Amino acid sequence: MTYFADKHPLLADIFSRYPDSPQGRRSALMPLLREVQNAEGFVSEARMREIADLCGTTATEVRSVMSFYSTYHTLPTGRYHLQVCSTLMCALAGSDELWDHLVSVLDVQPGDVSADGRFSVQKVECLGSCGTAPVVQLGDEGYYENVTRQKCDRLIAALRQDAPPPPDNPVPVTVREDGRQMTAAGERVGASIHDRKPLPAGGDR
């Protein structure tokens, strides 16, 4: 049974985002790959062929595109695929130790799945969380940020209970409700945009 056989509304929605042309059809390739991966954890060769037919291309091209991007997998991953950012900003916050800790505690190497089928790990490049480093991404779910040793252990324990905590998204900004920023000294300086009036829509010429 093909994956998309009974998902016509989903397909229609994805294809509707792109022009109705051979090139536009091809654009659906990445969303379709993402759909399959989110459902099955990886993209098998049969799925590649299926996506190729849907996009009007060949399995070679699908594999080519897929292998270009680092978040698609051709091999099954664990139920919890933990991606650790290893780029400089996280490394300055200890992501190397975090990685070593994860690998040894979970007893799993990149490319493998732990014995209980729960965990797989991957070192990834900058996840855009440099202000809240270090960061661990769980599959295609979300980030855990400011992962200290204790937080890491809590996270692993929760995952072992199959109770993943909701991803957190701390916002490292200092603009307050009044629209003013606060300096490190706790001082509110500058003005608030709330006090400015938008220009009238009728134009000001």
Add this chain to the structure above:
Amino acid sequence: MSVLDIAKGMGVTLSKLFQKPVTVSYPEERVTLQPRFRGRHVLTRHPDTGLEKCIGCSLCAAACPAYAIYVEAAENDPLNPTSPGERYAKVYEINMLRCIFCGLCEEACPTGAVVLGNEFELADYRYGDLVYGKEDMLVGVDGSLPQRREAARTGRPLRRGFRVEGGARPELEGVEYPS
């Protein structure tokens, strides 16, 4: 010409008369060769695996100024390879009548497979028998074609009419010459 000159000449003759003669009564006696003497080619093997060093690249044939070498390559059977890698020489022939023993083939060889040995007793009767194939040159095959033929006919061990001072060159891996 003065008498003195004649005496001088006779003196040389006289002095040589009592020295040991340098003439070697070849072939009854073995002639002594220097290791760098260039005789017929040897195709060497890798000493540890026994695989042929020749990969059939034809560079020796390209380098040969006398067009004496002919190589035909083929793909190795991965389970039972003749040489390391993908390619080996299925046919490797040197026409010893054409060969001028210049050694350029040896220089061109990227794997050190073809090395000029010290054997020079190649005289034979038919043109075709002077075209040496792999079977005649691989290391372990001693002597020239007529020598081997004679040994086979008489049942006596093959005999070479030379010795090499200090033995074969190191490049001639696995070749032994009487020293």
Add this chain to the structure above:
Amino acid sequence: MTVADPAPKPITSGKDPRFAPSLYAHVGQPGSWTLEYYRKHGGYEGVRRAFAIGPDAVIDEVKKSGLRGRGGAGFATGLKWSFMPLNDGKPHYVICNADESEPGSFKDRYLLSEDPHQLIEGMLIGGYAMRASVGYIYIRGEYVHAAERLWGAIEEARAAGLLGKNVLGSGFDFQLYVHRGAGAYICGEETALMNSLEGLRANPRLKPPFPAAAGLYGLPTTINNVETFCAATQILKYGADWHASMGTEKSRGMKLFQISGPVARPGVYELPLGTPFRELIDDWAGGPLEDIKAIIPGGSSCPMLRWDEATLDMPMDYEAIAAAGSMLGTGGVTLIPRSVCIVNATWNLVRFYAHESCGKCTPCREGISGWMVRMYEKLVRGRGVPGDVELILDMSENIGGRSFCALADACLGPVLSSIKLFREEYDALAETGQPLYPARSRWRES
């Protein structure tokens, strides 16, 4: 529009009593991502004004504001918008580059997740000005949370008649879609991004033709950064003069500066261009937590600057940093502590570029991905020999300016600057095999 004269001195400090954060004014507030919240705070006023003044006036307004692209290169946005052909009968596209992958940059992530309507409005303005009826937001695949917020916001906007046919009764049709990337830094390059959007390998394309002539699907396309579109929203809302009143002569407006590394309050700060490093680091971010030796001024591709008084006093604008031999980039400031081996830190970044090289051109694929990263690995593992640094320098000469796109040059930013500034650390490693600053754990316990 009247020109205010005599021109008051532009605002070049976040502490200036006149300066008000606008891009991030709502980021972090509860419910800031909803249409209801956004409308309550003057949402979609900018696009209303755009519809009122007409597309050409919008481009003029953006030109007048002095806005420069916030994605790193700093190209004048108004000028870029004016490159789009007029009335050529072809569909036009606007694309928002939300593939924020530059190490050290994380400003767009919060704009996307906390204030998505600001971006939607900015894209409506851009689409209207450039006669585009379809917009795509290319968001990096890892920003799941942000993508979900965006989807929700687009649904809300569509339901409210802000997207689709005849937006706000203006007669302008605009569709907006989100396209998720899948983990490739090179997609931040605009032509690679278009290839990725077309379902191809994200190799950069040949320029010319430039996207404004033949971009997505071979049609005129303009790509801007998230912050640029958001700034356009603010410009249309509050006027070009207001925007131009901030910053320095050639670098106008506010900018989102990000700071990471060992500081008390790492995060995003909205400050006018021209704010000195010292103010960002000390007053806003609370000062460094340890002894610092280098500062990366704008994302990992920008050459490092030495941590000294001159650098701290340097205004953060395009010109001043360029004069110092680096770039403002995305404004992602990273502090590198004294105790970190600079060769190791640079290796980390080189590894990043080696991993992210698309493999299209030889100097990047072989030079960086094949050779440079191994040279660094060799040095860091203590197997370096004297002469390795010279080899790296010579190799850099053969890579720099020879590659197809700017990724290879970006990698050379940290390489060359770190060698220039900290040659003694390299030499020590190459000669003794021991780093001057041995590694130690940097992971916080709690």
Add this chain to the structure above:
Amino acid sequence: MKVTIDGIPVDLPAGTSALDAVFHAGRDVPYFCAHPYLSPVGACRMCLVEAGTPRKGKDGAFELDEATGQPKIFWMPKPMASCTLQATEGMHIRTAKTSDVVAKAQAGMMEFTLLNHPLDCPTCDKGGACELQDRAFEYGYGASRYGFDRRHADKHYALSDFIILDQERCIHCKRCVRYFEEVPGQEVLDFIERGGHTFIDTEEGGLPVGFQGNIADICPVGALLDNVARFRGRNWEYDHTPTTCTLCPVGCSITVDARNGRLERVVAGEHRDVNEVWICDAGRFGHVFATEERLTVPLVRVGGELREATWDQAIEAMRQGFSGHGSNVGLYLSADSTLEEGAALVALAEAVGTPSRDHWPRYPHTPMSTATLTDVATADALVVLGADLGEEAPVVELRILEALRGGLLPAEFAHGTAIADLRLTERPARTPEKLAVIGRESRLWRHAGLRVPAEGPDLLARLARPDTPDLQAALRLLEEAEKPVLILGADVLNGADTAFSAALSGLAGRVGAKVLVIPAGPNSRGLGGLNLVPGAGGLPYGRLGEVGAAFLSRLDPAAQGLPGRARGFTVVHDTHLTATAQGADVVLPAVTNYEKRGTTVNLEGRLLPLAQAPLRAGEGADLIRALVAVAEALGVRSPVRGLRGAQAWLEARYGLRLAELPAGGRLQPPRPPQDAATGLAHAPQLWKPRMLPRPERRGSGVPGREARAERWELPLAPAPQPGGDD
């Protein structure tokens, strides 16, 4: 447009790439990813040059250099890849010859390219003809400073029966990937992974047979190699013979590489008007029959068995066999024979006075082509009627696809075809709506905007008066286009007659279309014009069984399911012991078209020369010489006794001057072929069973020592004593 290269001024058309400007000026710049018939991509970065342009001041005039008074050249800050840089008016370019920056940049780039390239040139079939080898020698440092292990990847990985891939050798120039996308329009090969891990692979379970072999030609290194010619010889050992392929009526330019009398490899030649540089897989790989199981001596049936004989014995046998048949002799030849051979056969037939002469395959009536392949490539509408181009004329398919991606003919310079044609783009936009295919399903269907499944000889009539919306659309396509071309194939031509021709020219005239008729055989267009069809009372090939005695040249009716013999005496002239030859009375050894000199006519009516490759053919003779023997046996003297004689005969009879044919041939309005019923339908088939590769049969031509050791005992007696004993 004036451009200056290393101080050499040249005048170039606008739009020229800097790379072509350099070559046009007689200078050199290394390149790997650029290819004359593929889009420039600028990936290998080898073709770096320094470039500078004059700049116009505010007044519109060039800013002048104060010292020289000449326009001041503003040099670009970094070297540019010349393959993707467009030369502009007044541009100055410096190559490695005059610029140290460029020389260093190229040497550095070469070092990078060689970083992971294995040092297995001695075992690599590309060695000696390798662009990387040559360029590394010319532009490299000479030594690498890379002190690490090279990348290891799959070596000798078969992509198909014909193509073998060595991923270690790949330098990622992307020529093969672009080739498949841009030329045959098949996305079957692509890069996998990214960065330093990138490699080439297919996920389709092998490359499609059709045009895959071309990637072995265009690969600048030994990554993609011809598996049929694998390890057969080094490039400098081959005898290269440029000639024309005669497997189908296209007449592609090829080079036959022979070694030691064996045909080891066929590579494509460049003919800008015919095949550009692409040939089909059959033409490239289907040559194995030329060296396998060839007939090398005449065979004569003695006591019911074919025995080896001399030519004299064969002539004697033929003399006896033909006697009593008088002029009731049928002379038949294969339609891939040369014009000269055809002339010899006609001349003999006339001397004997037999009307039974024929060539096969042919159609009873072949309408005239008015289109050339260039017309096809530049057409703005194409209708293919009843043709399976994959079987009939594969390269026409590529020219059609060329039209669909814009119909840009390659520009030509002093150095030949433009190497980096900036008009070509990667992943070109195709216009399938320009192509309508009417007929049975074929490979071309994928590319057609309009597909009409239909068959039968009445297709033309139905197209002229369309009865379905699809056919109406096809006719409208022809009507609305300015340069339409109509291509006709076997399915409609098998039933063609003069009325068909009239209808065809009527339709073509009405819509302003040119017509390309695909003849049945490789040279049947040329042979048909020589009156090589049955005369009054003559029997066509299809009625061989009714002829008294017959001579068949390289025809195998028995394999077609026809009677393999004439009523009486049968002589077969062939390269192999075919089913027909096995039943013949006398078999004469023939030579293949790779070993012939002569002239063939392709589907456009272009006279193309054949050259003789040095293959071992024993006593094999071409048809002209074989017919001399037959004439002798028949007791007549043919006026054509050699190639020169045949050409003189052709000139005297038809005014065809073939003696000084240029290498690229000559387009000549051909003589209309004579009509004659065939009694047979022609079913085109490109791959004949004997063309399929059979590696197990490809032994060496050299006998082993074992065979020679048998002969150790000399005929001299007694055995001479080798001197010396201990």
